[in-house]
Amino acid sequence: MAAAARLRLLAPLAARPQAAASTQQxxxxxxxxxxxxxxxxxxxxxxxxxxxWIPDRISDYDKELGLDKLNKLMVNxxxxxxxxxxxxxxxxxxxxxxxxxxxxxxxHGVLRLVLKLEGEVIIKAIPHIGLLHRATEKLIEHKTYxxxxxxxxxLDYVSMMxxxxxxxxxxxxxxxxxxxxxxxxIRTLFGELTRIQNHIMGITTHALDIGAMTPFFWMFEExxxxxxxxERVCGARMHANYVRPGxxxxxxxxxxxxxxxxxxxxxxxxxxxxxxxxxxxxIWKARTQDVGIVSAADALNWGFSGVMVRGxxxxxxxxxxxxxxxxxxxxxxxxxxxxxxxxxxxxxxxEEMRQSLHIIHQCLNKxxxxxxxxxxxxxxxxKRKEMKESMESLIHHFKFFTEGFQVPPGATYVPxxxxxxxxxxxxxxxxxxxPYRCYIRAPGFAHLAKIHDVCYMSLIADVVAxxxxxxxxxxxxxx
Amino acid sequence: MSxxxxxxxxxxxxxxxxxxxxxxxxxxxxxxxxKRRVYPAKYKxxxxxxxxxxxxxxxxxxxxxxxxPAPLDVPKIVEELKTTSDDKDRLRARNEDLRKxxxxxxxxxxxxxxxxxxxxxAITGDTFVPRTLMLKRALLGGSPLVRAALAAPLSTSTICAxxxxxxxxxxxxxxxxxxxxxxxxxxxxxxxxxxxxxxxPKYVQQAQFAAGDELELLIHPDGVIPVLSFLKGNHSAQxxxxxxxxxxxxxxxxxxxxVVYALYxxxxxxxxxxxTYTDEVAPLESACSVFAGADxxxxxxxxxxxVWFNNHPDLRRILTDYGFEGHPFRKDFPLSGYNEVxxxxxxxxIVYEPTELAQEFRRFDLETPWEAFPxxxxxxxxxxxxQIELKQQQPPAQQEKK
Numbered sequence: 001m002a003a004a005a006r007l008r009l010l011a012p013l014a015a016r017p018q019a020a021a022s023t024q025q026x027x028x029x030x031x032x033x034x035x036x037x038x039x040x041x042x043x044x045x046x047x048x049x050x051x052x053w054i055p056d057r058i059s060d061y062d063k064e065l066g067l068d069k070l071n072k073l074m075v076n077x078x079x080x081x082x083x084x085x086x087x088x089x090x091x092x093x094x095x096x097x098x099x100x101x102x103x104x105x106x107x108h109g110v111l112r113l114v115l116k117l118e119g120e121v122i123i124k125a126i127p128h129i130g131l132l133h134r135a136t137e138k139l140i141e142h143k144t145y146x147x148x149x150x151x152x153x154x155l156d157y158v159s160m161m162x163x164x165x166x167x168x169x170x171x172x173x174x175x176x177x178x179x180x181x182x183x184x185x186i187r188t189l190f191g192e193l194t195r196i197q198n199h200i201m202g203i204t205t206h207a208l209d210i211g212a213m214t215p216f217f218w219m220f221e222e223x224x225x226x227x228x229x230x231e232r233v234c235g236a237r238m239h240a241n242y243v244r245p246g247x248x249x250x251x252x253x254x255x256x257x258x259x260x261x262x263x264x265x266x267x268x269x270x271x272x273x274x275x276x277x278x279x280x281x282x283i284w285k286a287r288t289q290d291v292g293i294v295s296a297a298d299a300l301n302w303g304f305s306g307v308m309v310r311g312x313x314x315x316x317x318x319x320x321x322x323x324x325x326x327x328x329x330x331x332x333x334x335x336x337x338x339x340x341x342x343x344x345x346x347x348x349x350x351e352e353m354r355q356s357l358h359i360i361h362q363c364l365n366k367x368x369x370x371x372x373x374x375x376x377x378x379x380x381x382x383k384r385k386e387m388k389e390s391m392e393s394l395i396h397h398f399k400f401f402t403e404g405f406q407v408p409p410g411a412t413y414v415p416x417x418x419x420x421x422x423x424x425x426x427x428x429x430x431x432x433x434x435p436y437r438c439y440i441r442a443p444g445f446a447h448l449a450k451i452h453d454v455c456y457m458s459l460i461a462d463v464v465a466x467x468x469x470x471x472x473x474x475x476x477x478x479x
Numbered sequence: 480m481s482x483x484x485x486x487x488x489x490x491x492x493x494x495x496x497x498x499x500x501x502x503x504x505x506x507x508x509x510x511x512x513x514k515r516r517v518y519p520a521k522y523k524x525x526x527x528x529x530x531x532x533x534x535x536x537x538x539x540x541x542x543x544x545x546x547x548p549a550p551l552d553v554p555k556i557v558e559e560l561k562t563t564s565d566d567k568d569r570l571r572a573r574n575e576d577l578r579k580x581x582x583x584x585x586x587x588x589x590x591x592x593x594x595x596x597x598x599x600x601a602i603t604g605d606t607f608v609p610r611t612l613m614l615k616r617a618l619l620g621g622s623p624l625v626r627a628a629l630a631a632p633l634s635t636s637t638i639c640a641x642x643x644x645x646x647x648x649x650x651x652x653x654x655x656x657x658x659x660x661x662x663x664x665x666x667x668x669x670x671x672x673x674x675x676x677x678x679x680p681k682y683v684q685q686a687q688f689a690a691g692d693e694l695e696l697l698i699h700p701d702g703v704i705p706v707l708s709f710l711k712g713n714h715s716a717q718x719x720x721x722x723x724x725x726x727x728x729x730x731x732x733x734x735x736x737x738v739v740y741a742l743y744x745x746x747x748x749x750x751x752x753x754x755t756y757t758d759e760v761a762p763l764e765s766a767c768s769v770f771a772g773a774d775x776x777x778x779x780x781x782x783x784x785x786v787w788f789n790n791h792p793d794l795r796r797i798l799t800d801y802g803f804e805g806h807p808f809r810k811d812f813p814l815s816g817y818n819e820v821x822x823x824x825x826x827x828x829i830v831y832e833p834t835e836l837a838q839e840f841r842r843f844d845l846e847t848p849w850e851a852f853p854x855x856x857x858x859x860x861x862x863x864x865x866q867i868e869l870k871q872q873q874p875p876a877q878q879e880k881k
Contacts, residue, residue, distance in 0.1 A: 129798065130796075130797060130799060130800070133798040133799065135807060135808075138807060138808050139814070142814055142842070144845070172658060173658055173690050173691075174690060174863075175658075176657060176658045176691075177656050177657065177658055178657055178659060179656075180656075297719075298771075300719045300720045300745065301719070301721070301770055301772060302721075302770075302771055302772035303720065303721040303722065303723075303770065303772030303773075303776075304772075305720070305722075309720075314745060316720075316745055321748045322748075375656075376656070399847075402845060403845040403846075403847060404845070406847070406851040406852070408852050408855065408863060409852070409855050409863040410689060410690050410863025410864065411690065411693075411864075412690035412693060413722075413741055413750070415722070415750075424722070426723065426725060426739070426741070428727055431851060431852050431855050432851075433845055433846075433847075434845075436727075437727045437728075439723065439725040439739075441722060441725075441741075445775060445779075446721075446772055446775070446776075448775075449772060450772065453771075478798060479798075
């Protein structure tokens with residue numbers, strides 16, 4: 001009996017897919033049913049959600065009874081009971097509100113994106129940020145300039161040394177000092193290594209969200225190697241605390257440049273592997289081309305920077321327009337896209353990785369000998385050996401680590417080309433050893449602000465692609 | 480000896496001499512190769528194979544350009560090697576010639592560069608430093624830069640952070656650790672500041688330089704929209720990119736909040752900051768009508784400081800918690816805040832409680848008893864700025880920063 005039932009279930013299996021296909025085809029024809037006249041008639045006279053039975057065909061007997069007149073009356077002049085409280089006839093439809101919540105693997109950190117959907121199409125995207133707000137700027141106001149430096153590692157926590165570069169440059173500008181050339185080259189070298197790190201993270205997590213899992217695993221091994229370089233130079237894999245106002249903290253250890261060279265000559269092949277996987281992949285192209293298009297005028301109006309404007313065709317790169325550190329002395333190209341969609345931005349980032357390699361090679365070749373810190377010991381702590389031998393150095397060491405150096409009053413905004421865009425520090429100093437106000441201009445903040453405008457009328461899957469292409473990291477958005 | 484060269488040798492008894500000279504040559508080549516660590520094609524195998532193979536190679540090898548600049552002309556070399564007395568003098572003379580040639584080509588390059596610079600200066604009135612590819616392409620592409628130079632008081636499209644004039648160079652050599660400021664950029668920004676102040680005399684109260692070369696316009700709070708739309712729309716300004724909007728709280732002033740708008744011009748590669756002031760209750764006009772990207776920045780300023788913006792599309796909290804009261808970045812708001820949050824296992828949810836610290840917040844007074852900056856004695860955060868003379872036409876008066 002049960003077997004027969006199962007057989008019966010199995011028998012129409014051949015017929016079932018077709019039936020399913022036909023219903024699917026019916027569904028796919030995008031007919032949205034709206035209430036028609038019959039529906040209106042049936043539900044018009046009912047105050048509650050019941051259906052009134054009005055027969056279609058009325059026989060002669062019913063006509064003699066007068067049922068047709070009664071039906072006409074009920075249809076044309078509905079009478080409601082006293083208990084009726086609901087609205088009739090008009091039903092309000094609301095769009096679905098989906099909470100693309102703070103805990104979501106594709107939400108890149110803690111992004112609460114409240115989406116209002118019409119089917120699968122987004123008609124409103126409201127980001128709720130602030131879930132990682134740590135009041136960094138207020139904390140910095142209570143710390144000395146040296147103590148404030150590690151905060152910058154933790155802002156955009158995938159590109160650490162670039163953030164530190166911004167802070168160091170701002171402080172150096174207010175102090176009015178210029179660092180030795182070796183320090184500049186070291187900063188540039190590690191800035192570009194960090195840029196590669198960031199782009200690996202950005203591209204591969206973007207791919208992971210879209211569904212391509214493989215590049216993530218392949219490229220994170222390279223990221224491990226970069227962490228190793230970071231650890232060798234400053235002791236910490238991620239949060240380096242290395243690029244300080246006045247230069248860099250320690251000199252490059254012996255053999256590090258050779259190892260960076262060895263890694264760099266092999267890294268081109270890794271980028272090629274990544275491109276083989278993604279760039280000509282029709283699934284990738286289908287998911288990223290014509291998705292998240294940002295026009296050039298809009299990009300500037302909305303305060304975008306970095307790859308978001310370069311993907312739309314604007315030649316804007318702080319390393320070229322306002323060169324800092326050694327960027328004026330190294331040669332590199334800046335890739336610029338044409339269409340402003342996710343695919344162009346992805347290609348820009350990949351090419352930026354190659355250009356970073358070019359810069360790294362030049363830095364390794366041109367690395368000058370010399371000191372790595374300014375020799376003004378009011379700004380930079382003296383070496384321990386000197387501190388133990390010289391009274392002056394001891395006093396400098398003591399004053400540096402307790403009170404910190406004083407920065408003359410003034411205000412400055414120094415932008416750098418962080419991998420995500422234009423990262424800058426607006427620093428107001430008041431002559432004491434603590435900053436008066438430090439505002440951190442994060443590129444992700446401006447990018448995420450306009451996610452509604454970028455994602456309007458696209459699908460939920462496209463929102464994921466757009467968040468990935470904006471390279472949002474909540475450390476800097478929320479600060 | 481290979482047969483091809485055999486005809487060049489005069490007699491068999493000089494063959495031995497030639498052999499010896501060849502061996503000398505072979506030693507010399509080996510030495511040079513070892514020093515430079517570069518081996519020409521097939522020479523390495525010849526090295527390992529033995530003396531005969533090496534001699535074979537010496538007589539038959541193709542041009543090994545990076546060691547031996549010309550094809551080995553064995554008889555000539557043999558002739559040269561014979562005359563060993565003035566060998567060194569000849570080599571020295573040859574070196575001198577080579578050096579002169581190199582210097583000549585370098586001079587030529589310098590002259591070409593200077594010519595390009597002069598030409599560009601004649602056309603556009605800017606000093607041109609062809610260091611970046613972007614600019615090279617622009618120059619090759621043609622006219623936009625020319626148009627820019629003819630049009631505007633502000634055309635800072637060719638900025639390099641290093642000063643280019645000789646006085647700057649001398650100063651920079653003497654004081655290598657001073658942050659270098661490009662005087663051309665400064666002058667152009669000063670001109671633009673004066674121009675803006677002339678165009679908007681009702682709102683622009685002062686134009687100044689912060690940190691040497693950053694133009695700041697101080698305006699009246701009513702003038703937010705006029706000034707921002709001027710800066711965005713004016714053809715010789717074109718500050719189309721909004722960089723940030725932020726606020727600084729100076730509680731000792733009557734108008735304690737100072738709102739700063741930073742703009743960037745892609746066209747002219749220039750930056751400007753616009754500063755206004757307001758107090759806790761007076762609202763400012765929202766910049767969203769000028770820059771659509773201003774909304775989140777203004778929301779943040781409202782959330783953190785309490786500055787209200789009129790006509791903002793959606794002014795509400797952005798970074799603080801959902802029910803948060805107060806404006807945290809004000810100077811009178813304590814660093815540890817008023818409420819703290821913890822998870823209560825009995826109620827099994829988070830609860831808000833007044834802040835209780837185990838140890839009181841210690842703010843160390845690290846001020847040195849000796850005055851650090853006597854020049855800035857009377858004014859603290861309002862100093863460090865150099866005002867631009869608005870009435871006169873001469874370049875701005877420069878005060879000493881330190």
